[in-house]
Amino acid sequence: MKIIVEENYAQMSRVAANLLLGKMYQNKRVNLAITAGSTPVKMYEYLIEDVKNKTYLDNVHYYNFDEIPYKKKSGYGVTMNNLNKLFFEPAAINPDQIHPLDETNYKTQDLRIEQDGGLDLILLGIGADGHYCGNLPGTTTFEDLTSYVGEDATEDMQEILLSEVGGDENERPNFYVTMGPKSVMQAKEIVLFATGKKKAKIIKQAFFGPVTNNVPASLLQVHPNLTIILDKEAASEIL
Structure with missing residues (x-):
């Protein structure tokens, strides 16, 4: 486990962009699974220019590692829509290089990635409860591959689903799909990044505490090629 601590959000975002670029420059097919959300916004600003x-x-080929479908809207779900706005469209990424995960193909996702050569790198964020992708406490186990998480999703997950669709109850789905812990751990390299004081406690718990299903991200600490990128606030409890 390598930990990189930068002074601020902009600097940690630049480092994350550099790590992805280092993978991209290889003279072979490169498979990346990347994250949406707020943490990577600045990183994508750098990458678009690059x-x-x-x-x-x-x-370079891109995979989303989870998807939250809209209940009524057709087309892409929340994750792919966000990735399109944040990166794919402004960077003019060829659609042939984008391989969406959704409710129609999640059962074949792991085989598809394996046949494509495996993930060279997966870029993750982390929630305050230790979740990554759609792997919240109580929703998946360490043995799960890419999964459909249905109506038995936890109350916390139901609230997240509601917030992801802008608080519109009419659009909140009753399921989502996600790469499970076992799928994520098959990536050749994992990069996780976090910013802000609100992430400091979970960073310490996930990566300096026991490996437990109660903190899903704690499993990542046993991956042989894990890099964690933090700003000083997110790293404040481990410095």
């Missing part, structure tokens, strides 16, 4: 109209990066 990758837009760079035809020599057409070897």
